[in-house]
Amino acid sequence: MSEAQDDDVQEFAASLTRMKERTDRSYGQLARRLNMNTSTLHRYCAGDAVPLDFAPVERFAALCGATPQERLELHRLWILAVAARQRSRTAAAEATGTAGTPPEPAGEPVQDPVSPEPAGEPALDPVSPEPPHRPWFRRRRFLVSAAVATALLATLGSLSALPDDDRRPGASDSVEAADPPRATRPGTPRPKSTKSPSPSPKTSSSPSAGASKKSSPKPGERTEEPSKGPGQQRPPAGVPLTWSADSHVWQAGCGHDYVIARSPRQVPPPPAPQDAETWAGTQNAVHGRQTLVEVSVQGRTSTAVVLEALRVRVVGRSAPGRGSSYAMDNGCGGALTPRYFDVDLDKDRPIARPADGNDSGVTIPAMRLPYRVSAEDPEVLLIDARTKGCDCSWYLELDWSSQGRTGTVRIDDHGRPFRTTGIDGLPRYSYDTSARKWVPYS
Template identity: 65%
Template sequence: MSAQDDVDDVGEFAALLRALKERTDRSYGALARRLAMNTSTLHRYCAGEAVPVDFAPVERFAALCGATPEERLELHRRWLLAVAARRRPRTASAAEETTPAGEEAGDPDPSPLPRHPWYRRRRVAIGLAAACAVLATLGSLSALPDGRRSAADRARTAGPAASGTTEAKAPDRSSTSPTPSGTPASERPSASATPKRKKRSSPAPSARTTTPPRSGKKPALPLTWSVNSQAWKLGCGHDYVIAKPPRQVPPPPAPQDAGTWAATQGAVHGGETLVELSVQGRTDTAVVLNALRVRVVGRTAPAPGNAYAMDQGCGGAVTPRSFDVDLDKDRPIAHAVAGSDTGVPIPAVRMPYRVSAEDPEVLLVTARTVTCDCRWYLELDWSSQGRKGTVRIDDAGRPFRTSGIKGLPRYMYDTSARQWGPYS
């Protein structure tokens, strides 16, 4: 079997993996977390750069992507061919690598030299060149008068500073604490230094262009985030507390219009608030999300009014992995909660998480209360490249607000009568 056949077998297996992945709306990072697998490993499988030695992760991947029994059987067949292709010795490619450029594999061997790999020939050539250089240097030294040295020898003795050709190091980009003058102490020239020493210590022009002094400014955060505080459970279930009678409350909005609808009605989240927090890095450098904390800044009696349900009980087969918060406790804590995806368990995964520009993370926080009208926000601890910090996650500068609905009249919308009626 040819090497091309091996490549085709691996490529067909990877192509089927990519086709299954494209059926979902999940990124490689999201799929890898659910498979308890490294993101880069999954990407290498789908790119044809590697083949898993066991079919178990492939089977879990197929189930997560909703593959049919026929597709799983075809995936197993292609996996067997791909594994066999990777295990076969690649004799053809090895012969091509050892054949010198400009010669055919079938040409007669004119001398023993072509039988050596290219890197051995290069090593011999470099050794001969080095020997010639040493002999030339010794010859020039013997030709000089006593007590004098060549310019090259003086340059070697004086070191890089005397020759003036040493390339200056670029400033350390991982440092976040510049000196008061805006220039690192190691880069400021001394008044007593000679011109050559100054030339050595000054930064290279390219480094100065790409990394200008910050003049005391705080370095930019390595991550960014966005918040949706009007998420509904499973996309359809939610309660709002509104201080209006049913006849003055318009019909429930579509989920994407919930924020505008709630603002016009002066609505407060009833019983629970679902916060979708999307976090990603600004570059390819990983940012570690170490902890998520809850801060309650106010507790009063539940807000007066009526509870209006946005659905009649939607249910569903998908329960996403999330964090659950009990606001009625004195010190609420965000607990990781397990979920399920069409019957496939999604284990609760506790922090830390890793994010980057290409691998974002969506955290779903569900905060509940029965006894209070609570105002609260989140704190997210992060670290990256020796830096660390905490960002406040709130509702556009205001605390999130959740009020209990126990004991309040509750209504649902009757679509046939086009009016609110008692919740049954």
Template identity: 40%
Template sequence: MPKDAAVEEFAGLVRALKARDGRSYEALGRRLSVSASTLHRYCSGATVPEEFAVVDRLALLCEVDEEERRALEAAWTEADRARRRAASPAPTPVPAVSAAPEANPEPSAPEPGPGPAPDPSAADLSAPEAPRARPRRGVPAPLFVVAVALVVLALAAALLGHRTHTESAAPLPFTWSIGSQLWEGGCAHTYLVDRAPRAVAPPPVTADSGEWAGTHGAVHGGEALVRITVQGRSPSDAVVLHALHVRVVDRAAPLPWNAYRMDNGCGGAVTPRHFAVNLDRPRPLARPVDGLDASGAEVRKIPAVSFPYKVTSSDPEELLVSARTVGCDCRWYLELEWSAGGRTGTVRITDGGKPFRTSGTRGRPTYVHDSAEGRWITDPDSGKTRVTDK
């Protein structure tokens, strides 16, 4: 039998993403946590993923934009409905007992009033069922059963999609924004850049770090700091934040690029509270860490954010994430669980629709900028012989 058109369309989109990625079924399957054969069945249309999550990971891995991702999710939803229809048992056929009387209809007559019960022994077992046993109006019984089944399946699929992506069904009860080009203490950070020192511009001021990184194709080296600002839309109706999850969509060997430090060392009196993420773990967690304030005579602890946590329009919150790695070039994103007014959902936190990216710097040539000489020089703390760029 030919495949459902919705399944074919979805399979074509998955094949296109697989071709865009360029990896083998086995290599790509490992990154998606599915077997090579399962991924092949998705691409061929032999089966449809039971959840959108695996397709979402593939979309992130291929760095699709938000519009393409929504189209992919819509195609999966239709294909999933087709899969569920195919998996549902066919309704039991009902004999077409009305065929005989419809072929030779009798003249209409008033319905008889109550009378004596007929003698069962005298009944003609070959005669069709009395007209009153047939539905007088509406669709025939078998079609009615099918219609009900389709409605139930459609509602189930809609609820499944709503549970996975609540935020796409209606406006969120809060706003959120991110900062992804932050430096520790406002001055300490390392970027990996695939350029020789002579082709790298001097360190920018922190406010221009995003433009500098974009111009140089820079990747966060060793650590990425991400600040998430969450604010409710109402001063009285609180939004409850329940958890922050880390999702790694791709791991590769650390980039073989040069490392450029934005400072020669700096520090501050305040260490902000944050969530520490070790990207080298198989399943990284966002671990809450206390902050420290040493600006006064005594060092004061700043308690870490503890979930569940409430925000309103008059009481927003900043969630700072410090994601570190030594041994991988990792692409990752965050998921923030929330609830408000009887609704629940999960917001996916990305870097403008793309995964965040952090790569280890161990063993890489490291440079600092000598403002007096106006050039990048080998970091004197790296243990290497000092050289200047010629």
């Protein structure tokens, strides 16, 4: 496929992906509503495949709430993508000569049953002649098949001689590279915190140690309890899931407060939502009153991973800090409230409680654990943590199980705890776009 043709396909896939990201549904949830396979929908959004009919694309756009103009543009992109795929297949067929039967080499008869085999190839049966009307390419296909079968039998024989418990220590999954340094310039797109916990299992060396209570994992670590059934094979090493976290999510896409220890004249205008993390980092801002954390979780393979429980652990609690609260809006709202986990940080022992969402008066049922994910069916967890009277540092613990193994991953803010502080009693400002300055909140 040429570069221009590939661009047409990728532009269509990117449009589908943008529509999908506007919803709070996973690929699996959308696929079930569309009556299609999860892997098929994922291939469409990744640009690996293009639907031959626009009907499923139309249903997908309607499910994602696309406007009539967006649907018209999506139809135009789909036409270009289908044409690009058809041109690439035609070019590939012409290049490989698959439009008809393979060309026959000059000088070699096709229907001569007693003709000798080509030089360098042993005869299949020196005694019995080859059946009549067998083309040259079928004879060679039989030879290749026989050679492959012989090699496969030899390989299976050598594997059967190996001991069953031949496992070298350290032969586990590779660890993903650490996150690159984040940019701090305003306007730079904010990265999401992506973590891959260490694959080395943390197990006890004695039976009594396994009965002790579960300790909280350190940053970047997780605990795992392998299955110990008699005669059971050792499960594969490594955490079977990955996750990423974004703590700079605004309510309804526009409402949020940051507490900053600077005067209004020293604080720049509010950023676009996608630049919130960079903007907050340059101002040493702390989440005011509320922290919305969006956690994307998916398995490493198609094997299901069960998310068993989500817990909150507060590691620091003090009086709200000094400074002023800067509102990113002057009042906004939306018809869609996604389902979420509600966390009251003012409680001595905060609990992540599932809460229903709302879509224009229609209830969105709360997500209740346990819940299954895989590489083809990721899930997004939204955590709404609030406080009135403390400056709280906290993180999340996610329990998982898969193939007889259990473990816990720590979800935090780039290796640090999340931080939320109350704003009661603090000066509060909103930005006046006409005067281009911060003014007291009204």
